[in-house]
Amino acid sequence: xxxxxxxxxxxxxxxxxxxxxxxxxxxxxxxxxxxxxxxxxxxxxxxxxxxxxxxxxxxxxxxxxxxxxxxxxxxxxxxxxxxxxxxxxxxxxxxxxxxxxxxxxxxxxxxxxxxxxxxxxxxxxxxxxxxxxxxxxxxxxxxxxxxxxxxxxxxxxxxxxxxxxxxx
Amino acid sequence: xxxxxxxxxxxxxxxxxxxxxxxxxxxxxxxxxxxxxxxxxxxxxxxxxxxxxxxxxxxxxxxxxxxxxxxxxxxxxxxxxxxxxxxxxxxxxxxxxxxxxxxxxxxxxxxxxxxxxxxxxxxxxxxxxxxxxxxxxxxxxxxxxxxxxxxxxxxxxxxxxxxxxxxxxxxxxxxxxxxxxxxxxxxxxxxxxxxxxxxxxxxxxxxxxxxxxxxxxxxxxxxxxxxxxxxxxxxxxxxxxxxxxxxxxxxxxxxxxxxxxxxxxxxxxxxxxxxxxxxxxxxxxxxxxxxxxxxxxxxxxxxxxxxxxxxxxxxxxxxxxxxxxxxxxxxxxxxxxxxxxxxxxxxxxxxxxxxxxxxxxxxxxxxxxxxxxxxxxxxxxxxxxxxxxxxxxxxxxxxxxxxxxxxxxxxxxxxxxxxxxxxxxxxxxxxxxxxxxxxxxxxxxxxxxxxxxxxxxxxxxxxxx
Numbered sequence: 001x002x003x004x005x006x007x008x009x010x011x012x013x014x015x016x017x018x019x020x021x022x023x024x025x026x027x028x029x030x031x032x033x034x035x036x037x038x039x040x041x042x043x044x045x046x047x048x049x050x051x052x053x054x055x056x057x058x059x060x061x062x063x064x065x066x067x068x069x070x071x072x073x074x075x076x077x078x079x080x081x082x083x084x085x086x087x088x089x090x091x092x093x094x095x096x097x098x099x100x101x102x103x104x105x106x107x108x109x110x111x112x113x114x115x116x117x118x119x120x121x122x123x124x125x126x127x128x129x130x131x132x133x134x135x136x137x138x139x140x141x142x143x144x145x146x147x148x149x150x151x152x153x154x155x156x157x158x159x160x161x162x163x164x165x166x167x168x
Numbered sequence: 169x170x171x172x173x174x175x176x177x178x179x180x181x182x183x184x185x186x187x188x189x190x191x192x193x194x195x196x197x198x199x200x201x202x203x204x205x206x207x208x209x210x211x212x213x214x215x216x217x218x219x220x221x222x223x224x225x226x227x228x229x230x231x232x233x234x235x236x237x238x239x240x241x242x243x244x245x246x247x248x249x250x251x252x253x254x255x256x257x258x259x260x261x262x263x264x265x266x267x268x269x270x271x272x273x274x275x276x277x278x279x280x281x282x283x284x285x286x287x288x289x290x291x292x293x294x295x296x297x298x299x300x301x302x303x304x305x306x307x308x309x310x311x312x313x314x315x316x317x318x319x320x321x322x323x324x325x326x327x328x329x330x331x332x333x334x335x336x337x338x339x340x341x342x343x344x345x346x347x348x349x350x351x352x353x354x355x356x357x358x359x360x361x362x363x364x365x366x367x368x369x370x371x372x373x374x375x376x377x378x379x380x381x382x383x384x385x386x387x388x389x390x391x392x393x394x395x396x397x398x399x400x401x402x403x404x405x406x407x408x409x410x411x412x413x414x415x416x417x418x419x420x421x422x423x424x425x426x427x428x429x430x431x432x433x434x435x436x437x438x439x440x441x442x443x444x445x446x447x448x449x450x451x452x453x454x455x456x457x458x459x460x461x462x463x464x465x466x467x468x469x470x471x472x473x474x475x476x477x478x479x480x481x482x483x484x485x486x487x488x489x490x491x492x493x494x495x496x497x498x499x500x501x502x503x504x505x506x507x508x509x510x511x512x513x514x515x516x517x518x519x520x521x522x523x524x525x526x527x528x529x530x531x532x533x534x535x536x537x538x539x540x541x542x543x544x545x546x547x548x549x550x551x552x553x554x555x556x557x558x559x560x561x562x563x564x565x566x567x568x569x570x571x572x573x574x575x576x577x578x579x580x581x582x583x584x585x586x587x588x589x590x591x592x593x594x595x596x597x598x599x600x601x602x603x604x605x606x607x608x609x610x611x612x613x614x615x616x617x618x619x620x621x622x623x624x625x626x627x628x629x630x631x632x633x
Binding site for chain 2: 027028034035036038039040041061062073085087088090092125130133135149151153154158
């Protein structure tokens with residue numbers, strides 16, 4: 001996957017873009033009408049088109065509450081954390097809807113699962129445990145990307161990518 | 169509702185906890201958080217090291233959710249939270265600050281990676297999220313793939329009070345400090361299965377610890393020093409609070425991520441200290457260090473570590489705190505005793521006539537440092553003691569000494585109170601055993617010891633190296 005030339009992801013350095021598309025722990029945050037936030041484990045991200053849109057995959061078994069929230073207000077945030085380095089990004093945007101998943105998606109997620117299993121093995125997550133993850137069937141959530149933030153722990157966490165560091 | 173108390177091990181998960189918040193205008197935010205700490209049955213504390221979007225959101229909207237992972241089953245728990253207050257002092261803050269400062273110090277980030285506040289949240293609900301996991305396969309052990317260090321004791325003998333009583337008896341029977349330390353470390357290994365442990369005592373400067381006894385390491389490390397405030401053990405000594413760190417790798421990765429971020433941006437403009445090598449096991453995954461205090465005075469630190477990330481549980485902290493108090497009292501009792509047994513007639517038989525090796529000792533006056541055959545042996549007070557003993561033995565032929573006469577010798581610079589003499593002699597004996605076994609200082613009952621020399625001594629005193 002090559003780095004987009006437009007949209008918020010265009011400002012990412014090459015290593016941060018690699019972080020985005022590499023194996024990572026993802027959490028999708030949404031909120032309900034009363035502004036109660038919640039997050040669930042997301043699993044896999046594809047950058048679509050010119051980079052202004054992405055598809056976030058969510059195990060169907062975890063999708064009930066986030067989907068209810070997205071249908072209410074469409075606000076979503078996705079954290080992407082590389083387990084071995086704790087380097088992290090956060091994407092913010094709005095829900096564009098869901099789409100059908102197909103064999104192409106399943107193969108993409110199977111590869112992603114293998115890569116993440118390797119990555120998590122390096123931080124002590126037993127393969128036998130991680131293999132219990134029911135990542136399929138998955139729901140494909142389309143997201144219009146509005147902002148991307150560096151989220152690696154430190155004084156600059158929360159700084160918008162491509163802009164001067166300032167805690168946000 | 170799931171009891172918060174039942175999630176204790178989740179707060180040390182191998183995958184960092186995640187906090188989600190929401191701004192007043194409805195935009196969610198999600199980020200990793202380094203520490204979630206149990207406060208009581210209805211509250212948790214989240215660490216805040218930096219002022220960021222999470223903080224701003226909480227000031228606008230107190231609702232939050234934290235997800236934590238069970239480090240064994242990898243079940244996920246979602247805690248619905250309501251922000252209550254930020255604490256910058258008090259027990260919860262101090263406890264969290266000690267943990268964070270230890271990690272910061274260990275990664276050379278002291279002063280940069282530090283706790284701003286412990287943010288207290290009311291837990292409004294707890295959801296177990298397990299539907300994304302297939303049931304465990306039959307026969308899959310709960311701790312699959314994780315190394316374990318089970319106690320070798322039969323299960324029926326592992327009853328905690330029984331073990332405590334056994335350890336207490338061992339300590340009470342110890343005639344001297346060396347025996348006491350051996351009893352403690354042996355007891356921890358045999359009765360608890362804590363095979364890697366060491367005791368460090370405060371030296372005469374009051375700002376440093378030195379290792380006086382250890383178990384379970386290839387190198388004993390006796391004599392190695394830790395400055396107060398440096399690393400995990402130094403932090404415990406400085407703050408005089410126990411420190412339990414599980415999932416060491418996870419905590420270190422977090423600290424190192426901060427360090428890498430600061431370094432790459434040079435935002436702080438600060439000079440960072442080099443990372444302190446972890447003493448002991450190079451691949452330790454969990455640590456428990458307890459201050460040894462008597463009447464508010466720190467005498468040392470008891471430090472345990474394990475390759476198993478889940479070895480030390482919450483209750484161990486309190487339980488071993490009782491052990492630590494007894495150890496501290498024992499050290500205090502045996503360190504100041506000036507009781508002497510009468511001079512004994514029993515003597516080690518003279519060594520058979522054989523070619524004796526020649527040992528060259530050099531004493532450097534500028535730093536009270538002793539070298540043997542060109543290799544560093546010991547310094548400071550134990551260095552001065554050794555030099556006095558060797559010179560007296562060579563010049564006067566004496567081979568038996570008392571603790572009392574050392575205490576009364578102003579040239580040794582022992583402090584008038586709490587002189588640590590016993591512990592310095594233990595250190596000296598062990599260093600000699602490692603570096604020069606031809607010279608020994610065996611005890612001859614309470615308050616008395618011998619100097620046994622099975623080599624030809626060459627003593628040389630120099631102003632500086």
